[in-house]
Amino acid sequence: MPIYDYRGMALNITELDSEYKGYFDGAMKHKLVVKKCSEMTCGMLRGEPGAACPWCGSLNWEWQEVSGKGTIYSYQVITHAIMPAFRDWVPYTVVLVELDEQSGEPNPGNGLRITANLLNDDMEPEDPENVGIGKRVEVVFLDTDEGFSVPHFRLSDEEPAGEVWRYPV
Amino acid sequence: MEGRLKDKYAIVGVGETEYSRASGRSTRALGVEAIRNAIYDAGLTPQDVDGMLSYHGGDSTPSTTMMHDLGMRLNFYMDCSGGGSSTEALVGLAIGAIEAGMCDTVAIFRAMNGYSQVRIGGTGARAAAPIGGSDLLKRTYGVASAVQNFAFTFTRHMMEYGVTGEDLAHIKVTHSKHASNNPKALMKQRVTVDDVVNSRWIVKPCAHLLDCCLETDNATCIIVTSAERAKDLRRPPAYIMAVQGRGVKPGGDFHYQYAPITRVAGHYIGPRLFELAGVTHDDIDVTGCYDAFTYTTLLQFEDYGFCEKGEGKEYVKSGITDLGGRRPNNTSGGHLCEGYTHGMNMVIENVRQIRGLVDDYCPNWENGEHSYDYAEGGCRQVPNVNITMNMGWAMPGVGSALIMRK
Numbered sequence A: 001m002p003i004y005d006y007r008g009m010a011l012n013i014t015e016l017d018s019e020y021k022g023y024f025d026g027a028m029k030h031k032l033v034v035k036k037c038s039e040m041t042c043g044m045l046r047g048e049p050g051a052a053c054p055w056c057g058s059l060n061w062e063w064q065e066v067s068g069k070g071t072i073y074s075y076q077v078i079t080h081a082i083m084p085a086f087r088d089w090v091p092y093t094v095v096l097v098e099l100d101e102q103s104g105e106p107n108p109g110n111g112l113r114i115t116a117n118l119l120n121d122d123m124e125p126e127d128p129e130n131v132g133i134g135k136r137v138e139v140v141f142l143d144t145d146e147g148f149s150v151p152h153f154r155l156s157d158e159e160p161a162g163e164v165w166r167y168p169v
Numbered sequence B: 001m002e003g004r005l006k007d008k009y010a011i012v013g014v015g016e017t018e019y020s021r022a023s024g025r026s027t028r029a030l031g032v033e034a035i036r037n038a039i040y041d042a043g044l045t046p047q048d049v050d051g052m053l054s055y056h057g058g059d060s061t062p063s064t065t066m067m068h069d070l071g072m073r074l075n076f077y078m079d080c081s082g083g084g085s086s087t088e089a090l091v092g093l094a095i096g097a098i099e100a101g102m103c104d105t106v107a108i109f110r111a112m113n114g115y116s117q118v119r120i121g122g123t124g125a126r127a128a129a130p131i132g133g134s135d136l137l138k139r140t141y142g143v144a145s146a147v148q149n150f151a152f153t154f155t156r157h158m159m160e161y162g163v164t165g166e167d168l169a170h171i172k173v174t175h176s177k178h179a180s181n182n183p184k185a186l187m188k189q190r191v192t193v194d195d196v197v198n199s200r201w202i203v204k205p206c207a208h209l210l211d212c213c214l215e216t217d218n219a220t221c222i223i224v225t226s227a228e229r230a231k232d233l234r235r236p237p238a239y240i241m242a243v244q245g246r247g248v249k250p251g252g253d254f255h256y257q258y259a260p261i262t263r264v265a266g267h268y269i270g271p272r273l274f275e276l277a278g279v280t281h282d283d284i285d286v287t288g289c290y291d292a293f294t295y296t297t298l299l300q301f302e303d304y305g306f307c308e309k310g311e312g313k314e315y316v317k318s319g320i321t322d323l324g325g326r327r328p329n330n331t332s333g334g335h336l337c338e339g340y341t342h343g344m345n346m347v348i349e350n351v352r353q354i355r356g357l358v359d360d361y362c363p364n365w366e367n368g369e370h371s372y373d374y375a376e377g378g379c380r381q382v383p384n385v386n387i388t389m390n391m392g393w394a395m396p397g398v399g400s401a402l403i404m405r406k
């Protein structure tokens, strides 16, 4: 029953964890994966790796690699860490990223939205002044010495499709 | 269509302990005191109450212990897992239990050492506990506390509707004015917009320290019974016109996968509530709008329809929600200033407003004599309160609501 150490936190990812284990198994191969409905007539991806397809109800699914490219949909900059593991990262930025795949489907406003930290090229927290809703990001993987890995995002070189917004604080 | 049970049940007793940050005693001792206070407030004895409901996050004491200390025997009890928005939901469940013939009178309590024992968000020993399940995609990224869990909704709302920190600060300013007239309030000092926006950041860009509620040690209790039983009790009943409990928006815990993430549960349960009560927003004299953070209050005003979506920032600055305004909000000071109770204190306050027996600094408030002078250290009774509304919040996706009348 693997318990992984990540930044001093104990992540309990068990064989029975049919929702989240595959996400981190994928990360250890440096793949960002989401669940895909296996129903031929549906085939929808889902950002939250639940046990059934919210669109057709099927219990059949498989992990599917996605591009790891997306756009910041919302963000927060945490200046007061209540978890000891994050005290040396303060201030750190958490982003809600809308992946390029399946954006606006099946209904306007739907999307595959993934939570992660926004890191820089040194795999440290990105300067919070550089975050902004609408900015383009790409997945990166933060590896531990023990071979565990956690997906994060960093700002990409791509131009944003529309306006970028950041509250000026 | 109006509800079948409209006005058939009432809140007849309310009670609480001191709000403090050093209770120096157990949740059992706190809960027993609050239940006892509410039962005596109703003019009942513990033996007259045969139902009990509580809510907790693993931080309370069970009903089956509380009843022992008060010499009660229960025909019905449930200890439910839940925090904010449980109060209103349990009022509905109490009515259901009585309707089903399981009991006749229900005490609903919340007991918590919310500062000196179990704080919100998993600090202390809980911060070292192994992380599993859906927390793997949150705590692994340093998202643990309530405001961190809500912040994506708040930030996105700031972008879409142009809300500023100064706009939000007005909510704290208003509630602090109300708390300055509440001898029970943990934080009685009035604050300014500058005080709020100059307090230290907790989460940028949506929460300074003074945008956050006060973690508090306390217990609170309300007593629900039938209108028939309520008639000859000690206090004027607060009749329950309609209630909605823990309504959920699409996606539930994962609502941010669906649009719009700035929409909260009130959007879905508000219309049901008003229809069951047979009233409109114009009929509401006083609101109790959950203020875990200034932002929870603003979002709920919008989605329950007290203003248009995006107009919440104007609504909270207009004076409408101040004592002396058209529809005062959180007249006790709420979670931001009176103390954090997971919602019960805002229902208690509205019951007292309906009775005309708000416990302010007016010397003869117990006789219903109020000055209606809302200067600091004065009155907080709203004149001629007929109908009140509570809006409880658990998270953006989950809420409850309650309309009561004189």
Ligand SMILES: [Zn+2]
Binding pocket: A037, A038, A039, A042, A043, A044, A053, A054, A055, A056, A057, A058
């Ligand atoms: Zn499907």
